[in-house]
Amino acid sequence: MKLSRQFTVFGSAIFCVVVFSLYLMLDHIDHSKNPNGERIQKGQLGILQDKIDHLERLLAENNEIIGNIRDSVINLRETVKDGKMFPEGNMSQGDLELLPPAPALLPIHSEDCQFAARTYSKAADGVQMLDVYDLLSFDNPDGGVWKQGFDISYQDNEWDNEPLQVFVVPHSHNDPGWLKTFDDYYRDQTQHILNNMVVKLHEDSRRKMIWSEISYFSKWWDNIDEQKRDAVRRLIESGQLEVATGGWVMPDEANTHYFALIDQLVEGHQWLERNLGVKPKTGWAVDPFGHTPTQAYLLRQAGLSNMLIQRVHYSVKKHFASQKTLEFFWRQNWDQDSSSDILCHMMPFYSYDVPHTCGPDPKICCQFDFKRLPGGRISCPWRIPPQAITDNNVQERAQTLLDQYRKKSKLFRTNVLLAPLGDDFRYTEAVEWDQQFENYQKLFDYMNSHPELHVQAQFGTISDYFEALRKSTGMDPVGMNVGQLALPVLSGDFFTYADRDDHYWSGYFTSRPFYKRLDRVLESHLRAAEVLYSLTLANIQKYGQPNDYPAVDNYKLLTEARRNLGLFQHHDAITGTGKDWVVVDYGTRLLVVYNPTEQARMSMVTVYVTTPKVRVLNAVGHVVRAQVSAVWNDVSHAAADLSFVAQAAPLGLSVYQLMEGMEPRTEAAKYMILQDGRQISISELEHFQQFYQQDAAPVHIENPHLKLSISTATGLLEKMSLKEDDSEHLIKVEFVWYGTTSNKDKSGAYLFLPDKEATIYSPSQPPVVRVTKGPLFSEVTTTFTHITHTLRLYNIQGVEGQSVEICNTVDIRGETNHEIAMRITSDLNSKDRFFTDLNGYQVQPRKTLAKLPLQANFYPMTSMVYLQDSSARLSLLTAQSLGAASLKSGQLEVIMDRRLNQDDNRGLGQGVLDNKITANSFRLLLEKRSSAEEESAPYSYPSILSHMSYMYLNHPLISMAVSQRSESPSLTPYSPLSASFPCDMHLVNLRAIQSKVRGGPSEQAALILHRKGFDCGFSNRNTALLCTTTRGKVHLEKLLTDLKLKSITPVSLSLMHTYNSDADPQEISLKPMEIRTYRLQLS
């Protein structure tokens, strides 16, 4: 049994890395083809098993990385014999000896409160998406040939003075895994596309092509010879081939966390810099299912000037087309000037395939997709096939196509027109290149040689298009200066996407929550490994390299983990498992605890021990208070969960020792079990006592901050009291079911199409309610047929004690066409307004609209959802991306899992039936508001406490059991920083940069910092935070304990551009919400 547990433990830690690929296969989301369009072959489940085995091996590698890195850091410390650990004077008695005492009030500089508190003023020519949603009726009239639009007409003489300039941009969308695996797609399609590209672009210098997925490109690059590489370099230099975006993948934009969005962008851009010297200028995102301003911000910070998006609600597209606002400067909601602006083109029609890109009529445009010529494998669903261009038909064909170009052009403000030419995995065969390029060239030649047509048509890259657009508006080529023909400024996001009718893509916010959780675990582990690895390298540079430290091998593993994580961010991939836990038995008595957060911290650590008689000692030999709890699937044995409050310096390693033996400071938890409101006595509960209370009374659990009142009959929360002012709030937890509609189109992996409002979950069996009371935490665990629901309160003064931990383990494998949600009903008067985050980076205010169907009111929740009234805010912080809504005032709802029998006709060809038992984790935080923000502002910010609680939830202390061998040196704590980072400053990553010559690391690292925006308008209660705010300033040299700052240079987000700065490089200064990267060398 021990072995299998151990396997589970390592499995869960390790699982992170691997899971990326599961997504590749399991979870691809497709591109809605037109209703009659081509069908992609069905997923082959048979190949999955092998792949999963392979993935598990990869996972094992990831765990090894962290283990190796941890060992080397520890060993290095020993070699160096540097005793500077925690600052002296803090080694006093008791449990709190390791950290400085926390101030009673959160010390926030008043200037740091101004950002969130400013009054909102809209840009002059501004489009605010919240206003657009208020304005639109969301009706869906038949628009004629452009079904979701309107008739477009023009005058023949409109281009007489200034000809229409058409850029036909050949592209091929290569999903890194969907119906096939990454490797299979590469073997069967992608490598042929790229090989043919080299040949076919060289045949004619007028031909162009864009490429965006570096995951594929780098694999191909590794497989081609130097001659072909030179040919590629020439194509890039001549401008025939352009790398657009240049990320590792084209990421999903709803469920992804900004850590991962940045990481995959850096990985792609770093690869480009090392191998091609290319700096992408333009973003290209044709397939993500809705778009986030976070990605716009990241691209801008990476130095890109332009971007393109495609999957936006059809009503929004139609409205923008009528207003000619499909091209705009995308500005962040929180931006006070124009510093975040990026020029954005929104594609107007239904899809990015050829039928929906030349103009409004797909029946006509399809005739200009020459891959569909008669006799080929695909045809036009509108039944009019393309004709090869000949001298006989060229005039008619050119005029027909030009008519579409002109109509499309009427939706934009300039005479420059973009016409993408491609689809998924296009240009695989040489003949397809010939068909497209030769026929189009004939059309262009005809158009360009007839001045009376007033058109200049050509192949182009996406940056060719933007360059011409900028020129025609008088803008400079890269800057954001508005020219003589101003484009509007837009703020807000493009969720929730609908491609037709009431088909809202809110299902994929939740689909396969297991992987969504696993993704967050992987991100947290990768970040921890990155930071430790960079610190290790710096130590090596300072003190010399120990012989046995595998710096290059570890770097290769890290690179693999980064790329796996990158692939996982592809527009479908994303993950999770339960708590990270470690088996401690007689062989492993030392516990190293790593604090991945950049502030000093006290948090609960729980490990599995083989005896409840155990004593916990900290690094200075003091006994630490501990709690042992029963392991419920094994109550008769001596095993137990051991919990204690570990303290760790920022980014530091603490060491704890576990000794067998009776210890009064280790207390056993007490239990009460109830069913149907009556207490049940458990006989075999050998090492633990039971307690009793009056049957009918609600159960109470409490800590210094909170008191919860829980029904004995249902085991669910009913009331929550804040001890700071003795206020009691009605806060009720329930579970609810959704079914799926009886219409032809039903819910699937992407779409949420519920039958009606949710019905309350009422299981036939009354649940078993288990109450745990102990010195360090108390909890109530309620077991229903489909859910095990746990509410836990930590008895900790400080962050961990301020919120309620909620864990729902969901198993709906026995159901069909059901979705299960957690609903929290409060007495807050929030009306129709609530807030969800975007990518864990920013908060987007939402409004529940009665004119929209229920499923349209669900939004992605990557890190949190909250609602508020003038006196309180209720936040649900999450450890996995899920779909969330507030369908009634005071109510929050989160879909937790979905099991669906059928495909939703978006190309996947299967339902969602591979559900796994999934543990969803949350923190519920109730805060008193002391100053109400302006209700109409299009931005909102979490409190510092909320930010910190989120960090604790998603970056738990990492505990690692270490075998204590007599020959190994004794372990001591490690503390790389002399103080916490400011409370609002987040170390996104400290990422070792790859050496240009070898596969290993260089001496430099990328320091990525984010200054969070936060709202001060909350009660300044004792949050016991061990940090303060500093108006965005960090003096790195002063923060480091014994490492020195050898050099620091400000660079763009992905290190493509180096900025010259007059400012003191020692002092880093960030504006609120800003993300900055520095090239750093420590020694």
Ligand SMILES: [Zn+2]
């Ligand atoms: Zn795709």
